[in-house]
Amino acid sequence: MSFRSPFAIPRHIWNSAAPSAVRPVARSLVGCTSYQRSRFATAVPPVTQDATGSKGPTAMVFLNMGGPSTTDEVEDFLSRLFADGDLIPLGRLQSYLGPLIARRRTPKIQQQYSDIGGGSPIRKWSEYQCKEMCKLLDKMSPETAPHKPYVAFRYAAPLTETMYEQLFADGFGNGKGGRAVAFTQYPQYSCSTTGSSLNELWKWRNRLEGKRANGEADPAGTIQWSVIDRWPSHPGLIEAFAQNIEAQLKTYPAEKRNEVVLLFSAHSLPMSVVNRGDPYPAEVAATVHAVMQRLGFSNPYRLCWQSKVGPKAWLGAQTSDTVQEYVKRGHTDLILVPVAFTSDHIETLYELDLEVMEEANSPGVKRAESLNGNPVFIQALADLALEHMNKGELCSRQLTLRCQGCTSERCLGQKKFFAGKENEALVL
Incomplete structure (x- = not known):
């Protein structure tokens, strides 16, 4: 497969071979262009620490890797990504x-973002999901209201330091106190993803209001x-995934379903x-099993991994x-399920839709919808946040x-910082 994820180090860097050409895309994603070209900034009005609820206001901060909203932002995005030693x-030799x-990768990745509508929709979906979750939380937990939505991306705007300012x-902060919940949008923990975002948040906390x-x-x-780590x-989360799979299964004849x-x-x-012991593979497997x-284990299934x-x-x-292997064996009806992503981005819209599915060349190979604006998923986010706040734990x-x-x-x-003084001795 010719696609190379922006996460990974291309073979030609290691082997000093010439980079491969970009394969022409056979079809476009109709309807994606308008929202993928837009920038969606969430306006958050100032709050005071004597607001409605006895424990409010509460800042709800979604953490994710982010993505370039336009092709002009690709090089900055890649520069930050490849500078992150937690991820890559x-x-x-990191600085070189x-x-x-x-x-070297910028022109190719710009073309890929162009092929999915001119940019990543991850900011649009992250800000929408966070805002809608906060609306639910204001009703579910008036004592911690108002809940204010924020997004902190690791490699694209809005960056962690921008969110903190x-x-x-x-x-919030700067002598005024206030509560904030960092809510990872990677459901399964990895040191390369959630760990990196928390390292960045801890760094800016120390620089801007810490020691x-x-x-x-x-x-x-x-x-x-x-x-919420x-x-x-x-x-x-499991229900949202299951409903999206069931909806796609209904597109097959009943006798084949x-x-x-x-x-x-x-x-x-x-x-x-x-x-090294990263828990990510086990946690992804836990999601799949659930x-x-x-x-009801209605269908044969496998867990596989993309972007090597x-x-x-x-x-x-x-x-x-x-x-490719299953299609050769005659399993021509397949549903791809992006199980570690909470919204569409380049790994779903380009790699799965415009690489894997097209190369399969089988009408029976389809993809389940991403979570995006799924109301079941957004309710799950609110339930998670409420449970976290009610438990009073600083982290898992x-x-x-x-x-x-x-x-x-x-x-x-x-880890010692987020565990808090009561539990920092547990971190060894």
């Missing part, structure tokens, strides 16, 4: 190889953070990360290879446990 560890890879402008900002270890009036088998193979696809990881349990690139070992089997117990092979001092410091 390049060792001592990162910018080199970003520059907006919190200040809206009356590095004013010399105090724990200044008064700072934002009080808690974290994983939710791979939450019933609402139970024979359709369900292929759950998640972004792969280098085996070096997996072997969805199949909800479906380069000569090093990655978690497999790969989605593209799996589809899982967050306090480092990977077996972790040697990162940054990870250690971040």
Whole structure:
């Protein structure tokens, strides 16, 4: 498959071979262009700490990797991505190889974003999901209202530091206190995704209102953070996935429906990360099992992994290879299920729709809808947030446990901060 995810290091960087040409796209995504070309900024009016609820207001901050809203933003997006050693560890050569890879990949990735409508829809969906969730929370939990929506992307606007400055402008922190919940939009935890976003949030907290900002270890009036760091088998998430699969199954003839193979696809990881003890593969598998349990194990299914690139070992089997192999064997009715993404972005709209499905060349190969604006999913987000706030926990117990092979001092410091003083001794 000619597609190479922006997460991964292209083979030609390692092998010094010429980059492959961009394969022409056989079809376009009708109806995607208008929202993918737009920038959707959420206006958040200032709040005061004596607002409606006895425990409010509450800032709800969605964390995600983000994506370029226009093709002009691609190079900056890639530069930040390849500079992140948590996501793509390049060792001592990171500062040299990162910018080199970003520059060389920019034209190809710009073409891919152009093919899906001119940019990623992830900002539009993230801001919509967060805003709608906050509307529900205002009704479900008036004592912590008003709930104010924010988005902090790791590699694209709005960046973490921009979000933090907006919190200040809206009356949180800077001596005024207030509560904020960091809500990862990666349902399954990985050090490369949620871990990286939390490292970035911790870094900017320290720079803007922590020890590095004013010399105090724990200044008064700072934002009080808690974290929803994983939710791979939450019933609402599982229900949303299951309903989308059931809707796609109905497009097949009734006599064939139970024979359709369900292929759950998640972004792969280098085996070096997996072997370090990253919990992501197990948590993705937990999501898949819960969805199949909800479906009554009605169909044969497999979990596969997309976006492998380069000569090093990655978690497999790969989605593209799996589809090709099953079609050759006569399993021509397949449903791809993006199980680790909470909205459409380049991995679904380009890699799955315009690479994997087209190369399969079989009308029976289809994809379940992404979660996007699914009301069942948005209700699940609100239920998760309410449960988190009612429990009063700063983070899950899982967050306090480092990977077996972790040697990162940054990870250690971040986990101790989010675990809080009562639980920081658990982080070793």
